[in-house]
Amino acid sequence: MKGTVAAMIEPMKMEYQEYDIPYPERGAVILKVTRTNVCGSELHIWRGHHPTKKQGVLGHEMVGRILRIGEGVETDYAGQLIKEGDRVAAVYYQTCRKCEACLRGEFPLCENAYYFWNKSPVDKPHFHGSFATHYYVHPNQYFYKVPDNVPDIVAASANCALSQVYYGLSKAQLTYGETVVIQGAGGLGLNAAAVAKEHGATVIIIDSVETRLKHAKDFGADYTINLNEYNTVEKRAEYIRSLTHGKGADVGLEVSGVPDAFSEGIHLIRPGGRYVSIGNVSPGQITAFDPGLLTRKSIMILPVVRYEPWYLHKALNFLSKTIDKYPFEKMIDAEFEFGNIQDALDKSASRQVTRASIVMS
Missing domain, CATH: 3.40.50.720 (NAD(P)-binding Rossmann-like Domain)
Structure with a gap:
């Protein structure tokens, strides 16, 4: 089974590449992306302003369904039982728990936070960003089930x-x-x-x-x-x-x-x-x-750079409790197909749209 990634070859230039969907290692999970958004940080990268990421797969605001579960994974990081097909959102960086920052308890400053996200899609497991049909959640990457009453269009914004x-x-x-x-x-x-x-x-x-x-x-x-x-x-x-x-x-x-x-x-x-x-x-x-x-x-x-990983769980609960109070779904004012990601980035960068969302078929 194969999947596709939208890879930035250089700032402002993108191409689609196809790779085999890997089997997850122990502690990992593979998601089928259902929706992913264009965040402001993507625009910094797209324009070439990011200090380290100059190419590779973009995208980190996302929600997906579990496709494959690695050995030893029975629950999300809040202890909720999971199974294939469950909707989850993943913290967009990893927490290695071994670097100096992690040993100080400063998880948002993990020195290896973007170790996989900065990799080329050529490097396994290929699906390092959410501008792709699939997304690989690494063993050191927190993820949480999405409450049933929170739709994808709302849940996709939670993890950033x-x-x-x-x-x-x-x-x-x-x-x-x-x-x-x-x-x-x-x-x-x-x-x-x-x-x-x-x-x-x-x-x-x-x-x-x-x-x-x-x-x-x-x-x-x-x-x-x-x-x-x-x-x-x-x-x-x-x-x-x-x-x-x-x-x-x-x-x-x-x-x-x-x-x-x-x-x-x-x-x-x-x-x-x-x-x-x-x-x-x-x-x-x-x-x-x-x-x-x-x-x-x-x-x-x-x-503030990044966030303590359990705040994603807090955010999902916040959405569940206030879903009928605020028009979260209207925050997305433009939807694009997977094949039109560059158009979504360009229109977001020119402020033609406030929040663009990529919807997978």
Whole structure:
């Protein structure tokens, strides 16, 4: 039995390749991909901005059905019994539990997190990314069953966008009654708005696309700020102070991927506040920054890369409990066939679509 991968030969160039579907080693699982999304980090790679991944199979936001189960695997990482045909979502990186970072308990910083994802599809087991008909879940890769009431169109976003912002807001220790300002109303920002609202926070969200801002209201945003209307940092900061008794937001969350958004963040937050940086993942993209203001305001900056793997389980449970409260399925505004992945990437990069999803036949 053979499967197909969509391999990036070089930035902005892709071709389809066919390989034998391997039998899983002990502790591994093979999935048949049912849906996978174009995430913002894929766009960084597609443009050639990623520090290490310059070719190979892209894709990591996904959901699939178990095709083959390796020896010794009886449950997912939450102890739930599994069988062939079950829907699961996998954490998109591995946790080796042997490197210095893992030994410190810092699983998101595992030094071998992308050991397989960075491989060429020529290297077995071939199916290293989710832009493919199949996906190989390695023995050191957490995975969880998808609740029955969470459809594929919603579940596919759980293992990156939702888990990432859930973890980021947890690190910021967002509590009931606080105010959070979210920079960016894409998939990460919309998920973050819902998570923050469920924490009992007042939610302010910033973007330049009015349709995104209208959509943010459906995900719990109390206030929206259009960058075209409030067209300077000073205007945006002043407006946020007017909404927060003259102080500024308690927590800031940057998920725009724009370097200047990071330097702006400390202007929007109250003295003693917390600022979470998630969106800027491409080294070498520079912005001017005011370190004196940071010190004077004593703001805590929390850079977040990846997430603790069990947050995927938390994210799936979050979706199950709030599936009728927020229009998660409407977060995907464009669907593409497997043969049109390059079109999905190009239209996402040009912001013609907010969240593109690849649906397998």
